[in-house]
Amino acid sequence: xxxxxxxxxxxxxxxxxxxxxxxxxxxxxxxxxxxxxxxxxxxxxxxxxxxxxxxxxxxxxxxxxxxxxxxxxxxxxxxxxxxxxxxxxxxxxxxxxxxxxxxxxxxxxxxxxxxxxxxxxxxxxxxxxxxxxxxxxxxxxxxxxxxxxxxxxxxxxxxxxxxxxxxxxxxxxxxxxxxxxxxxxxxxxxxxxxxxxxxxxxxxxxxxxxxxxxxxxxxxxxxxxxxxxxxxxxxxxxxxxxxxxxxxxxxxxxxxxxxxxxxxxxxxxxxxxxxxxxxxxxxxxxxxxxxxxxxxxxxxxxxxxxxxxxxxxxxxxxxxxxxxxxxxxxxxxxxxxxxxxxxxxxxxxxxxxxxxxxxxxxxxxxxxxxxxxxxxxxxxxxxxxxxxxxxxxxxxxxxxxxxxxxxxxxxxxxxxxxxxxxxxx
Numbered sequence: 001x002x003x004x005x006x007x008x009x010x011x012x013x014x015x016x017x018x019x020x021x022x023x024x025x026x027x028x029x030x031x032x033x034x035x036x037x038x039x040x041x042x043x044x045x046x047x048x049x050x051x052x053x054x055x056x057x058x059x060x061x062x063x064x065x066x067x068x069x070x071x072x073x074x075x076x077x078x079x080x081x082x083x084x085x086x087x088x089x090x091x092x093x094x095x096x097x098x099x100x101x102x103x104x105x106x107x108x109x110x111x112x113x114x115x116x117x118x119x120x121x122x123x124x125x126x127x128x129x130x131x132x133x134x135x136x137x138x139x140x141x142x143x144x145x146x147x148x149x150x151x152x153x154x155x156x157x158x159x160x161x162x163x164x165x166x167x168x169x170x171x172x173x174x175x176x177x178x179x180x181x182x183x184x185x186x187x188x189x190x191x192x193x194x195x196x197x198x199x200x201x202x203x204x205x206x207x208x209x210x211x212x213x214x215x216x217x218x219x220x221x222x223x224x225x226x227x228x229x230x231x232x233x234x235x236x237x238x239x240x241x242x243x244x245x246x247x248x249x250x251x252x253x254x255x256x257x258x259x260x261x262x263x264x265x266x267x268x269x270x271x272x273x274x275x276x277x278x279x280x281x282x283x284x285x286x287x288x289x290x291x292x293x294x295x296x297x298x299x300x301x302x303x304x305x306x307x308x309x310x311x312x313x314x315x316x317x318x319x320x321x322x323x324x325x326x327x328x329x330x331x332x333x334x335x336x337x338x339x340x341x342x343x344x345x346x347x348x349x350x351x352x353x354x355x356x357x358x359x360x361x362x363x364x365x366x367x368x369x370x371x372x373x374x375x376x377x378x379x380x381x382x383x384x385x386x387x388x389x390x391x392x393x394x395x396x397x398x399x400x401x402x403x404x405x406x407x408x409x410x411x412x413x414x415x416x417x418x419x420x421x422x423x424x425x
Contacts, residue, residue: 036189037229041273042196045205046232048272049337050309051173053088053132054081058285058313062094062149066113070123075316077127084328085337086312088173088207089124090132091117093143098151105165106135106153118169125170132173132207133166137191138180142214145179154179156191163198166206173207174199176231177214178221188212188221192230209277209309211235223262228274233309237262240279242287244295244417256295257370260302261351270307270343277309284314284323294418296326297398298368301419304336305344305354305366331397332421335364348383355384358423365394365422369414377420378411384424394422 054072056064073089076082095117097107108117121131136142136154143149155162155176166174176195178188192210199206210231212221222236243255254262259278266276281303283296291299303310312327319327335358344356344364354366363384367377381392392405396412403412403422412420 035226035229035269037193037196037227037231040229042229042231043199043205043208043273046207046273048341049339050275050307050341051088051207051233052085052310052333052337053090053130053173054086054312054316055090055092055132055175055280057092058280058282059315061092062143064091064094064112066115066120069120072316073124073127073129075319076129079316079319079324079328081312081316081324081328082128084330085333086310086327087128088130088132088311090134090173090175090311091120092134092175093136093141093177094149095134096141096151096153098153100153100158104158104161106158106162117171121170130172131170132175133169133171134175134177135162135195136177136179137188137195137210138178138182140179142177142179145215155195159191159194159198160201163195163202163206166199167202167204171204171206173209175209175211177211178216179214181215183216183221185221185225189230192227196230207232209233209235211277213238220262222277223266226269228269228271232273233275233277235277235279236266237278240282242282242285242290244291256291256299256302257351260306260368263306263308264346264351264354267306267343267345270341272341275309275341276306276343278303278306280311280313281327282313283326284312284319292417293322293326294415296323298417298419300326300329300332301366301397301421302354302368304332304421305356305364307336307338307341307343307356310336329398331423335397335421335423347379352377353379363424364397365410365424366419367412367414367422368419369416372416374413374415376411377414378409381405381408381410384410392424394424397421397423 097109101107124131138154139156140152140154144151199208208231222234227234237254237259239253241253245255245257263276263278338358342357344354347353347355352368356364358364369375394403414420
């Protein structure tokens with residue numbers, strides 16, 4: 001059947017306890033009531049906070065090999081990113097042989113991964129890392145569906161067998177794309193739920209990351225529906241590009257501000273072990289024109305404000321010091337990994353100003369300058385639920401600079417396309 005018409009937007013008030021007072025931020029979720037799959041977590045036994053790691057696709061695409069993955073894993077360790085929390089190493093599309101084995105099981109491409117996937121998993125685990133792998137929820141993976149890679153080795157109809165194979169290989173993370181022009185919602189639910197159930201049956205806590213948007217035109221299923229009972233993390237946008245904005249809405253790849261605006265209404269979906277996925281980090285990823293250092297700081301800032309997964313996509317073996325410093329900024333990572341797992345949302349419907357609850361009584365405010373010139377930006381204390389004449393100070397997560405509220409407002413100078421992240425003390 002066709003995808004049903006979207007129902008009226010629901011708005012929930014997110015209660016943010018900030019400095020002993022209550023802040024109410026409206027989070028409007030344009031989807032039908034209830035989570036697909038129910039209120040329980042999709043896969044039990046996983047950490048409550050968003051995953052951090054690295055994914056091969058944005059830099060290597062189908063050119064991925066065993067040697068590349070091992071080199072990237074070693075760089076995660078030597079750069080200090082592993083110790084900062086980046087643990088998952090995810091091998092995206094094109095790792096598998098063109099055909100399944102005689103018994104129907106998936107097998108590694110013998111030229112690209114001659115040692116096999118189980119051996120690769122062992123290599124990662126020995127280095128204190130976790131092993132991620134890719135498959136498709138349809139008969140084909142995305143590159144096979146697009147005709148850029150041979151074969152038909154998606155997991156549709158093989159869910160239990162493939163889940164068992166992944167568990168036998170000691171896989172810790174499964175990225176699972178739709179990859180089909182079939183936009184039938186019931187078919188999607190059936191396919192994604194079948195793999196979730198296959199993972200549950202193995203008894204191994206495999207983080208389950210789905211993308212229901214691949215190949216589907218029009219309204220993005222990841223945005224329209226809350227898949228939190230089916231998957232640990234759900235892509236709610238199309239693919240990211242290393243650009244400030246692509247101005248394509250939901251019909252094609254998206255830039256940083258496009259994705260931030262698309263996710264803003266979906267904060268109420270986020271909870272421990274259930275996250276909105278705004279796609280991978282493009283910090284340090286080459287592009288045309290690519291992101292400035294300020295724009296890269298903004299992506300890290302806003303992904304942290306959204307309590308989003310932090311999956312790097314750059315070449316870890318040739319990072320600049322600026323890239324390393326952005327990716328492992330302790331204050332930003334602490335915000336993203338806060339145990340409260342509460343996503344932020346715009347303040348006073350201003351897309352440039354967000355607030356997020358952290359800890360028991362804390363609040364973080366982000367100020368993003370989308371203009372083409374430096375600006376002094378501010379937020380009224382009353383909009384944060386604070387008394388206007390109250391003494392309030394805050395520390396910027398990036399610079400360590402302390403700010404003091406004045407005239408009932410918290411203000412900061414913000415550079416072009418940069419973001420100041422203020423943790424209120």
